[in-house]
Amino acid sequence: MQPDILVKNLYKVYEDGHQALKNINLEIHKGEIFALLGPNGAGKTTLISIICGIVNLTEGKVEAAGHDIIRDYRKARASIGLVPQELHTDSFENVWAAVSFTRGLFGKAPNPAHIEKVLKDLSLWDKRNNRIMSLSGGMKRRLMIAKALSHEPDILFLDEPTAGVDVELRRDMWEMVRQLRENGVTIILTTHYIEEAEEMADRIGVIRQGEIILVENKETLMSKLGKKELRLHLQQPLESLPGELTLEPVELSEDGYELIYTFDSQQEQAGVARLLRTLGDLGIEYRDLRTRESSLEEIFVGLVHE
């Protein structure tokens, strides 16, 4: 199946010699939510900007909705909606005019019913006649999304969409993104909030110093790279780790009340049974035990610092 976004051997070197992207190869499929993670300056925004036509590529090939972004730029760009990281708006325009402007710019005939629906979906309908300068930061963020959706794109780029918005609005946006996906829109998301990627993404790509170092299904990534942790709260504190346990990946907490056993989530869990048996043999009693999986954030931090 033709991917919605196809990036082949993409390089970007800026005029000052800074190499922002190195041999990027990426396929994003129709109707998926793809999260692109990476530290500041990794190249996320440059990659998005190239696909959207804002930045020139140095070498390589990019297609959007099956159209080359240079040769067939009209069709490629018409299929894309972009919500940029910064809140760039025309302060003196009103909400309705700003959203209608974007629809026209993207070559679509006026459709007041669609604009009305988008504004209502984003709780901006009551503000349609207000000047943008009078909107709160959260409303401006929603306006950026409304503008990006005004021309009914097949592909939506969300560059840090929930940066600086409150928890409630973030949840609303996640819900909206899910609905868009249900309608067949392909969504590419960059975010600093790992929780966001964990909550929404189908696949995750990690970019570091201009290179994609990993692309994986979220579940596969978490099970491949995720760690599980078993914490045993002891009845009596231990002064030191008994010799029988030193061969296992077990740590003793500072106060001596907790044993922490870390294991690979993919590994067979025979280690846990063995640990519990050893504790029984040693007469070490515990009153509580808890397990937790490492979060995507911990996986991400581990990857970018490798």
Added chain:
Amino acid sequence: MNLYGVRAIYKFEMNRMWRTLMQSVASPVISTSLYFVVFGSAIGSRMGDIEGISYGAFIIPGLVMLSLLMQSISNASFGIYMPKFSGTIYEVLSAPVSYFEVVLGYVGAATTKSVILGLIILATARLFVDYTVLHPLWMFLFLILTAVTFSLFGFIIGIWADGFEKLQVVPLMIVTPLVFLGGTFYSIDMLPEVWQTITLFNPVVYLISGFRWAFYGVSDVHIMVSVGMILVFLSLCMGAIWWIFKTGYRLRS
């Protein structure tokens, strides 16, 4: 062709004019009217005719041209500079619009605004000074050609400028002196011979001369030379814009 895109840019720019009527229309009309009052009605009545035309009427084409040039440059430069300054240029760059369509939208709106303003100023002048238009079609042609050419020039300035100061430098430090020294208030025949030759290097001389010919049938240089000079400048501006979009100069990194 993305006509909806062109229309969106054009409409957006025209809306800016309606939002700022005082600044866009009233201010240039009032300031130019002051010239008509002072040089036309007050001082003009005490000055002799130039080439058989009363002084008040003689300066009208030059003053209309002054407003037209300044407004064309400032409308177009501000129109493209503001999205760059505020960051909203990302929308235009990511939209399915060609370079030609972008220029058509911005320059078309700037030209419309300048021509409307030029006509308002012309109508206002009638309140103070009696004048005739001998060749109205040529007058419109000059008005539109000059507005298009200098709107293109303003568009280039707007892309080149990386601060508000640079936006002001060209209209105030270059265009205004050129207009004042380009025969707005006098015929270049009145200058010493050496200054006449130097003045011919001022491109505005050709605009004012041609425009004045459309009014009164008198000119400093032949009408076709004026038309030719405007077309040369128009071609230079179009070439510069073609290069800007081809290279992405100050637009796409």
